[in-house]
Amino acid sequence: MITTRRVLHVDLDAFFASVEIRDNPSLAGKPVAVGYGEGSRGVICAASYEARAFGVRAATSVHVARARCPNLILIPPRHDRYSDVSREVMEVLGRWSPVVEQVSVDEAYLDLNGTEQLHGSLEDAGRGIRAAVKSATGLTISVGGASSKLVAKIAAGAEKPNGLTIVSPGSEAAWLAPRKVGVIPGIGPVAQSVLRELDILTRGDLATAPDDHLVRRFGDRGPDLRLLARGIDDTPVDDGGERKSLGREMTLDDDVADPEALETLLLGLVEEVSYSLRSEGLLARTVTLKLKDAEFQSITRQVKLAQPSDLASPIFEAARALLEKTARGSAYRLIGVSTSDLGEEEQLALFDGAAQARERTITAAADTMRRKYGEDAITRARLLEDVD
Template sequence: MPNEPTQIIRKIIHIDMDAFYASVEQRDFPEYRGKALVVGGSPQGRGVVATASYEARKFGVRSAMSSKRALQLCPDVIFVRPRFAAYGEVSQKIREIFSRYTDLIEPLSLDEAYLDVTHDKLNIGSAIEIAQQIKQAIKDELQLTASAGVSINKFVAKIASDINKPDGLKFIGPSSIEDFMEQLPVEKFFGVGKVTAQRMKQMGLHTGADLKRLTEEELLRHFGKTGRFYYQIVRGVDNREVQPHRETKSLGAEDTFVYDLTTLEEMNTELDKIALTVYNRLLKYDLKGRTLTLKIKYSDFKQITRNQSFPEAFSDLETISQTAKQIMAVTYTEEAKVRLLGISLSNFGDVAPKSKQEKEAGPGDQLTLEF
């Protein structure tokens, strides 16, 4: 095809630790081993599951689930508070193992990263062999297990790492990628959340093969610029580079909900979950910001952002969560129907911004609130 993108052949590994927080707790505290364990908040409050051990996952307990729901599913589950400093130390040791093989490392979180080993430091040549050595080093030196996906691009490597968990290794070579992508459920595609997956299925699009039947123009029309990515990746093309030194101007997370949120309690529960994700990402990059921005998209697709700036940089979970909920409370109206919420931190520089006075704002305007 004349417009077919040129594929760059790389050797990419995606490493994903297995139930990372819970595994560290089980390693450090023998009384937790073999037990259903949740790292997260208390079920007596509005706690959220950060990570569940595999013993808890057998009962349906999952990350981002409310702790109360986790207790309902698994009455014997043990809850422990996160020890992020400990996880950060382990993450640094994992990074040191990665760096023995390549300097092209792109962390996605404390427990996962992409590695480009097209030209590895030890001249091993085989990405599969490197992945095996990394997994073994993590097991021998840290008493933890990791799963690895190996392929020629980031997208396929990331999906491959999830196939044989825990302690898995999956290689998907160039000749297998298109068949693999055609069989992949649409909810596994990059950028496809619950809402988009539901929409796709309503259109009769259930797998990569279904997406492949649409032209690039049709995908763009239905899904915007992400449609171009779908068109390429279902054909095995993903030319994104592993980026070890990406400049971070803002960092955040957001979630689109299957059902519109109508009460402040529902919104605060979701903000707690999103705040935890943001906190983990700040910890990963060792960042503190002075400006927190809350993004709200309503059922009519009207979107607003509201922000608050502080004189001192912060990254603690309590400030992130409470600030987002304070802004939400000021913005909330009883008739509001919210389909998306997002929290981000920015202003990572050395100069603190001057606060602005609260003002009226339309869709997409910025507003700094003072409390």
């Protein structure tokens, strides 16, 4: 007997901005953005829905954001805080399923197979999880449910914010059919232009397109695109087992090519990753940079550190070197950094050199200040200054 899979995708709504508004209720209902710097090279990394109404989105330059929204409230990121809140959310999700795959600081998949007696239908579970996260953290989430990760993710974005969309088994193709092909992972602006030449505008068009048309224009990748358009995806929800890596990534609403803006975004991600490493008592040996270009093609580059570390400086320098070698003026819609080859801090601290030991002392003091006086008590000057 074939068992229908039960998958939920959970996506925190405007996560960074929502955390800032939750921590400072006077910001509620106002256009709030989280971002770095004030010049034309300053960049927004998250925006509230009130700010998005003015066209302020992730990767919008601060200069453009202020022109579009003169009353914009710009807040420097507090990545330590976002990491802590993210862990709170993941702890809640862990009560609903033993298999939770966290894919970013604000997104996760849950495998709910076999939990029918405990949690009921996918809709019941989704409604319960929304309420549980709201009760525990004060934040809203959007939830999508389906028989595959692909459709569950698309469903989670269908009714944001605070949405709940369940696509029943067997209805995936019909539900997807009227939606634009551009929301399919892997189909960027250039591919959309090619599809338009073939009169393929929706997922339904793509799902019924002849193989020879697609192979001629996309090669071996063509038939795979048609499967995605039908919602066919058997990728399992993977909790990763024992921690093998720790990373963060950011999807950008606008493609970013400016190297300084990319470096600034990368530094913020590294700060978050290094804080998480220290919180879990781990040191990392390997640093991996991830980029996704305008055509949704993923690029990963990896390097080993000279010494295992949980500090931002060596991790950032390694990631920045990879970025300089890789980017070369291209535009990207996702940037991420992850660390792997993890070991316990007590075992690997022997590898610390004098410079790393000094930074560890400074970092420990900074972490203490953040915990005592708030996450914004201290941050790197680069994440505040005008980088023009």
